[in-house]
Amino acid sequence: MATMQDVSRRAGVAVSTVSRVLNGTAKISQATKDAVFKAVEELNYRPNVLAQSLSRQQTNTIGLVIPRGAAVSQYLSQLIEKCQETADQSGKFLLISQAFNQPDGAVQSIRALVDRRCDAVLYYHNSFFDQSNINEDILSDLIDEFQVPLVVMNRQLPKHPNHSVWLDNVKNASLPVEYLIKQGHQRIAYIAAPLNQKTSQERLQGYQQVLAEYGLEVDPLLIRQAVRSYQGGYQACRELIQSNTDFTALCCFNDQMAIGALKALHEAGLSVPEDVSLFGLDNEEILDFFEPGISSVSQPVHEFVAHSMRLLLAHLNNSPLTDSRQNTFSGELVLRGSVRSLNNKG
Amino acid sequence: MATMQDVSRRAGVAVSTVSRVLNGTAKISQATKDAVFKAVEELNYRPNVLAQSLSRQQTNTIGLVIPRGAAVSQYLSQLIEKCQETADQSGKFLLISQAFNQPDGAVQSIRALVDRRCDAVLYYHNSFFDQSNINEDILSDLIDEFQVPLVVMNRQLPKHPNHSVWLDNVKNASLPVEYLIKQGHQRIAYIAAPLNQKTSQERLQGYQQVLAEYGLEVDPLLIRQAVRSYQGGYQACRELIQSNTDFTALCCFNDQMAIGALKALHEAGLSVPEDVSLFGLDNEEILDFFEPGISSVSQPVHEFVAHSMRLLLAHLNNSPLTDSRQNTFSGELVLRGSVRSLNNKG
DNA sequence: CTGAAAGCGCTTACAG
DNA sequence: CTGAAAGCGCTTACAG
Numbered sequence: 194m195a196t197m198q199d200v201s202r203r204a205g206v207a208v209s210t211v212s213r214v215l216n217g218t219a220k221i222s223q224a225t226k227d228a229v230f231k232a233v234e235e236l237n238y239r240p241n242v243l244a245q246s247l248s249r250q251q252t253n254t255i256g257l258v259i260p261r262g263a264a265v266s267q268y269l270s271q272l273i274e275k276c277q278e279t280a281d282q283s284g285k286f287l288l289i290s291q292a293f294n295q296p297d298g299a300v301q302s303i304r305a306l307v308d309r310r311c312d313a314v315l316y317y318h319n320s321f322f323d324q325s326n327i328n329e330d331i332l333s334d335l336i337d338e339f340q341v342p343l344v345v346m347n348r349q350l351p352k353h354p355n356h357s358v359w360l361d362n363v364k365n366a367s368l369p370v371e372y373l374i375k376q377g378h379q380r381i382a383y384i385a386a387p388l389n390q391k392t393s394q395e396r397l398q399g400y401q402q403v404l405a406e407y408g409l410e411v412d413p414l415l416i417r418q419a420v421r422s423y424q425g426g427y428q429a430c431r432e433l434i435q436s437n438t439d440f441t442a443l444c445c446f447n448d449q450m451a452i453g454a455l456k457a458l459h460e461a462g463l464s465v466p467e468d469v470s471l472f473g474l475d476n477e478e479i480l481d482f483f484e485p486g487i488s489s490v491s492q493p494v495h496e497f498v499a500h501s502m503r504l505l506l507a508h509l510n511n512s513p514l515t516d517s518r519q520n521t522f523s524g525e526l527v528l529r530g531s532v533r534s535l536n537n538k539g
Numbered sequence: 540m541a542t543m544q545d546v547s548r549r550a551g552v553a554v555s556t557v558s559r560v561l562n563g564t565a566k567i568s569q570a571t572k573d574a575v576f577k578a579v580e581e582l583n584y585r586p587n588v589l590a591q592s593l594s595r596q597q598t599n600t601i602g603l604v605i606p607r608g609a610a611v612s613q614y615l616s617q618l619i620e621k622c623q624e625t626a627d628q629s630g631k632f633l634l635i636s637q638a639f640n641q642p643d644g645a646v647q648s649i650r651a652l653v654d655r656r657c658d659a660v661l662y663y664h665n666s667f668f669d670q671s672n673i674n675e676d677i678l679s680d681l682i683d684e685f686q687v688p689l690v691v692m693n694r695q696l697p698k699h700p701n702h703s704v705w706l707d708n709v710k711n712a713s714l715p716v717e718y719l720i721k722q723g724h725q726r727i728a729y730i731a732a733p734l735n736q737k738t739s740q741e742r743l744q745g746y747q748q749v750l751a752e753y754g755l756e757v758d759p760l761l762i763r764q765a766v767r768s769y770q771g772g773y774q775a776c777r778e779l780i781q782s783n784t785d786f787t788a789l790c791c792f793n794d795q796m797a798i799g800a801l802k803a804l805h806e807a808g809l810s811v812p813e814d815v816s817l818f819g820l821d822n823e824e825i826l827d828f829f830e831p832g833i834s835s836v837s838q839p840v841h842e843f844v845a846h847s848m849r850l851l852l853a854h855l856n857n858s859p860l861t862d863s864r865q866n867t868f869s870g871e872l873v874l875r876g877s878v879r880s881l882n883n884k885g
Numbered sequence: 886c887t888g889a890a891a892g893c894g895c896t897t898a899c900a901g
Numbered sequence: 902c903t904g905a906a907a908g909c910g911c912t913t914a915c916a917g
Contacts, residue, residue: 194686196894207904212896222902237684242654243598244894247589247909261623277607277637286651289635291623305632308588338583340540423828456828482769482802484830542910553888558912568886590910593893886917893912900904 195236203232215240246310254286255505256306258299260319261291266449267477268492269317272346275498276315283506285312300331307341313509314341315501318348320392342508346501348391349521355514358501361523362392365490366399366444368526369472373442374407377535378470382415382440384429384450396446396474414438421446426453434461441469441535448473448480451487455531466533476527485530492524541582549578561586592656600632601851602652604645606665607637612795613823614838615663618692621844622661629852631658646677653687659855660687661847664694666738688854692847694737695867701860704847707869708738711836712745712790714872715818719788720753723881724816728761728786730775730796739764742792742820760784767792772799780807787815787881794819794826797833801877812879822873831876839868 201208206225213219214229232238246252257276259269273289280287288311292302299316306314318328333352336343343356350357373381383400386393397416404411417433419425426445433440434457443458445451451473458469465471465485473480476491500520507514547554552571559565560575578584592598603622605615619635626633634657638648645662652660664674679698682689689702696703719727729746732739743762750757763779765771772791779786780803789804791797797819804815811817811831819826822837846866853860 198894208894209896209905210903213903216896218897220902225903239650239654241593241656241894242651243589243593243656244909245896247587247593247911248894248896250896250909252589261620273637274607287636289637290633291619291635304585305588308585310587310589423825427828452825452828456830459830478769479798479825482773482798484802484805544910554911555889555913556887559887562912564913566886571887587910590893591912593895594910594912596893596912888916890915891913893910896909897907899906901902 194241195238197238197240199236200229200232200238203236204228251312252286252310253284254288254309254311255280256303256309256311256314257287257289258292258302258306258314258316259289260317261293261298266475267479268475268494271494272317272498275495276502279499279502283502299328300335303335303343307339311341313505314339314343315346315505316343317346320347320390342505344501344505344508346497354520355504355508358497358504358520358522360492360497361521362395363399363402364523365474365492366396367403368490368524369444369474369488370400370403371407372526372528373444373470373472373532374403374409376470376532378442379409380412380415380438380440381409381442381444382417382433382438384426384433384443384445384454385416385418386421386425386446386450388418393446400444412438415440419450421449423449423453423456426450427457428453430454430457431461434458434463442471442532443469444472444474446474448475448477448487448489451489452479452483455483455487465531470532472532476524480527480529483531488529488531489527490524491527493522497522540587541584542587543584545582546575546578546584549582550574597658598632598656599630600634600655600657601626602649602655602657602660603633603635604638604648604652604660604662605635606663607639607644612821613825614821614840617840618663618844621841622848625845625848629848645674646681649681649689653685657687659851660685660689661692661851662689663692666693666736688851690847690851690854692843700866701850701854704843704850704866704868706838706843707867708741709745709748710869711820711838712742713749714836714870715790715820715834716746716749717753718872718874719790719816719818719878720749720755722816722878724788725755726758726761726784726786727755727788727790728763728779728784730772730779730789730791730800731762731764732767732771732792732796734764739792746790758784761786765796767795769795769799769802772796773803774799776800776803777807780804780809788817788878789815790818790820792820794821794823794833794835797835798825798829801829801833811877816878818878822870826875829877834875834877835873837870837873839870843868 197208197211201211211229214221214226277287290302292299303314303316332345333350336353336356345357347359349359385397388394401411417429419429445454458465463469473487473489476489480487480489543554543557547557557575560567560572623633636648638645649660649662678691679696682699682702691703693705695705731743734740747757763775765775791800804811809815819833819835822835826833826835
């Protein structure tokens with residue numbers, strides 16, 4: 194590939210002049226400009242971004258680390274999309290990298306991006322393998338270690354309030370439960386994701402808290418646990434039904450599990466919402482296309498990402514964090530055909 | 540951040556020695572090694588990959604360009620996943636970048652990755668905005684222009700057979716139609732994606748070809764067109780039903796549209812498969828969770844990607860393209876509850 | 886086994 | 902307005 198030196202020779206000027214012309218970083222006579230552009234054209238010259246970055250000591254790049262294999266959900270797609278959009282607006286190139294779903298997988302990926310001198314790194318934390326609190330400490334250490342700004346999405350880091358943005362899982366999971374109770378439901382079942390995952394713990398907590406608030410018993414028989422997938426929801430719901438425990442409503446960790454649960458309910462001859470009211474969480478578009486439509490909780494992905502990016506850019510520009518907004522976001526109920534009220538029942 | 544020079548000073552050796560120790564690229568006395576590693580440790584030194592790449596004239600990186608906003612589908616997630624896996628295996632770092640869904644959006648993204656000196660670039664072509672054949676020519680020109688190997692997935696490039704890998708859309712779309720005909724169906728409707736998209740044209744062609752082969756009339760009233768989405772499939776199917784045209788089976792451009800169509804059929808009081816047999820295409824996992832399960836055609840994503848990567852690496856290593864396999868892949872029928880035979884009907 | 890030097894392809898004070 | 906030179910942080914012949 195042609196280098197700047199090739200261009201300079203062809204145009205009969207110094208490389209520094211070529212650089213200035215291309216970057217518009219000084220007043221240059223029209224004649225020289227023309228000569229340079231002509232040479233650039235003829236040689237089909239394109240600057241080597243690596244060399245530029247090394248020299249400028251910045252890459253104009255934001256790194257985004259996402260969990261591997263999780264791109265399946267509409268939620269994460271939207272999130273990536275919004276990151277891209279924001280990066281574009283700030284004139285930053287977004288580099289996306291997938292991390293292994295393990296504590297050190299994420300660290301490795303973040304490091305790789307830092308080693309490539311991304312100006313800043315955004316890390317979406319997935320709680321798939323979020324055993325204990327190991328990650329929290331690791332992440333906090335990374336933030337301390339790096340000169341490069343790092344913002345963690347989807348994980349609360351008490352030591353670094355300005356480096357983490359998260360969704361209020363407790364709140365989000367509590368919304369459907371509270372709604373159902375107000376509609377007269379008392380026996381509300383819950384299907385959790387594996388409880389070694391923090392997100393799963395928090396959502397279950399939301400469920401339990403509301404029950405307690407309203408003085409309802411938390412019946413362990415109504416709580417099931419399964420892997421995060423359609424199939425997991427299906428299995429858990431089957432077990433729930435086979436256990437012969439009465440329930441008039443079912444809330445699930447997320448939409449995927451609710452979709453699986455719906456199938457199990459139908460197979461067992463239970464109709465939704467007549468026999469069981471059903472809730473997912475995430476509000477994926479597809480919920481409208483089930484019979485009945487599955488109710489859910491929307492996640493404020495756009496605001497969530499926009500705020501994360503604002504934080505990141507503020508760090509990057511050393512500008513004050515004027516945005517006084519909290520770093521936590523919660524969603525809203527989205528009702529579809531899958532729920533009914535028991536109040537008129539007497 | 541600490542540089543190699545900092546390390547060399549601290550260890551009391553030359554930078555070249557530090558480099559050699561770190562890269563294991565020469566015999567070095569244990570004493571010096573120890574000193575270097577100690578300094579590295581103390582300074583928390585990490586090599587600047589930018590500088591390494593510039594110096595080595597290679598980045599050990601593969602760029603992957605994917606369409607923006609299309610990460611929603613399980614199909615594309617799997618594809619990305621598989622790219623990542625293959626890149627990992629070859630010891631390459633995979634850099635993912637999203638392109639605008641426009642001809643020049645893709646070109647820009649590819650160029651950006653080349654400018655960053657990716658060793659090779661993989662481009663997944665999305666036919667969303669694939670008007671006319673403009674892209675084919677643009678892509679072929681790019682391949683000619685670049686020194687960097689570029690492999691295009693999901694687009695046939697006649698001028699560059701060794702730079703393109705694609706799915707046989709005609710074949711894939713024909714499979715359900717042929718199956719249905721053998722089951723006695725004669726009035727088979729089809730919902731297409733916008734026909735300015737090449738993929739959509741090809742799949743429609745598959746549908747038409749089979750009908751012709753079996754001497755069945757291609758009734759234009761049975762063919763509908765809509766945007767690629769759940770909602771699009773839903774709308775198109777509603778129109779189809781309202782048009783009062785008889786049909787006993789319906790094939791859709793993809794799974795999403797079939798899911799939308801299923802809803803429209805149910806709303807109209809038509810049952811699947813009793814009144815209408817239904818087919819999607821892509822075979823997403825979720826199809827199992829509808830009632831009935833929606834039949835589809837699986838796409839051989841893994842083989843498709845594996846082959847693309849093999850091509851790419853062969854270009855990269857200047858090794859002969861020993862893999863004599865065709866650069867085109869087709870899928871297989873996956874039957875679920877949504878289809879029935881009319882043959883025993885008499 | 887190790888060092889000094891040149892080079893990768895740019896940018897940017899420093900002069901003029 | 903433009904050039905020569907130093908520097909970004911590495912690697913790699915070339916010597917010894």
